[in-house]
Amino acid sequence: MQSKKQSRREFLKQNSIGLGAVLATGMTPSLFAHTTNFSETPALLGGKPAFTGVWPKWPMWNPETDEKRLLEVMRSGVWSRQDVVGEFEKKWADTTGAKRCLMVVNGTNALVVTMIQSNIGAGDEVIIPAYTFIATAQAVLATGAMPIFVDTDPETFQIDPTKIEAKITSRTRAIMPVHLAGLPADMVRILEIAKKHNLLVIEDACQAHLAEINHQKVGTLGDAGCFSFQNSKNLPIGEGGAIVSNDEAFIDRCYSYHNFGFPHGSVIGGSGAVLSGNKLRPTEYQAAIGLAQLVRLEEQTVTRTGNAEYLKSKLRDIPGILPYKMCPHVTRAAYHLFPFRYKKEEFQGLSRAEFNAALEAEGVPSWNGYAALNTMPFLKHAFTSKAFVKAYSSESLNYDEYAGQNKCPENDRLCNEEAVWLTQSLLLTGKSEMDMIFNAIEKIHKNAGKLKVALKK
Secondary structure (H helix, E strand, O other): OOOOOOHHHHHHHHHHOHHHHHHHHOHHHHHHHHOOOOOOOOOOHOOOOOOOOOOOOOOOOOOOHHHHHHHHHHHHHEOOOOHHHHHHHHHHHHHHHHOEEEEEHHHHHHHHEEEEEEEEOOOEEEEEOOOOOHHHHHHHHHHOEEEEEEEEOOOOOOEEEEHHHHHOOOOEEEHHHHHHHHOOOHHHHHHHHHHHOOEEEEEEEEOOOOOOOEEEOOOOOEEEEEEEEEOOOOOOOEEEEEEEEHHHHHHHHHHHHEEOOOOOOEEEOOOOOOOOEEEEEEEEEHHHHHHHHHHHHHHHHHHHHHHHHHHHEEEEEOOEEEEEEOOOOEEEEOEEEEEEEEEEHOOOOOOOHHHHHHHHOOOOOEEEOOHHHHOHHHHHHHHHHHHHHHHHOOOOOOOHHHHHHHHOOOHHHHHHEEEEEHHHHHHOOHHHHHHHHHHHHHHHHHHHHHHHHHHHH
């Protein structure tokens, strides 16, 4: 079973071995899934594991197709931002349907740059979901603004739009929905709320490459959208990020900021830097890797979608397993994760940790997902920093009061008791592998009482 201290990257590395080169050539992964006759006895009780093959390796790399461009870049000696980065930006803008794209060093800084160039900073509040990766909140803090947490709709794993308006104050500047797991948030309702209160909408689409609302790519519905290309993402570069927007002047400002504030496009001035900026330029070899990965993103997304929908159709028949529900108007999901809720009362009191241990023994890696972000100590630490103490009143920095106003009970339950994730690479297989995942969970359910006794010994 995964150690509590094990990082997500370590978990993905240890549980994603074997099929990268095979999948890249188009061979059927089912050939490598050795179990075909399902055992009724859980592996922890001496039965045969449901899955005895190897799951797809992630990220994938095919030397024959992927290395030519990368080697050209490396041999050129032109490694800092130039034409290859520009090519990636053009292709990612075209892919998402946005007018413009700016590539930066990672998704976290994509969020930071977007907020800074949206004039968000000290004294402002940004509404974010409680169920998200820490980068969402840390990016808000990096601008000097305060993150305000909204509770989670446990059925969708997304920010609950019915609870957003109660968190809006005179200091609120933006709503930052996160398309968690590659499942789009309820953007139709969020945009309505933002328009009513004259708020910006900055989409954290870091996990949602190619996902859509009403056939429009996420990241292009709000004022700006941010993507991540970190190693685990559906389009992996190792590290990398992008901002997309239809606002040309905004992207010009972002470009200028990421290059020390030097003039760019509509950002003009005298000699030298004209904006207060930073250095967040990506490399040419990052872009070369991204271009190689982009070639297969559409096909991989189709595969993930088909397998996720098939697996969901089977799992919802198991009592105590509640797969995600889609928000209204979703026309496509990206399935960076396959999340479901686990109800131990339907498994004879078998705890989530025990369920995960049994599932791991069946050859199916799983993860509990995020801890409750709104209760982590980094928030209190930020409130005691010199920047916050100088920018806010002591009343505003009353952490106990802030914590009380940002309680998210539905999210606490999801994080602490119910959420289980399967990673996207498991979905890059076939229906037979989905049947094996189903079989693994089904026999754990049928034998939950026996497993509980065995695991207590």
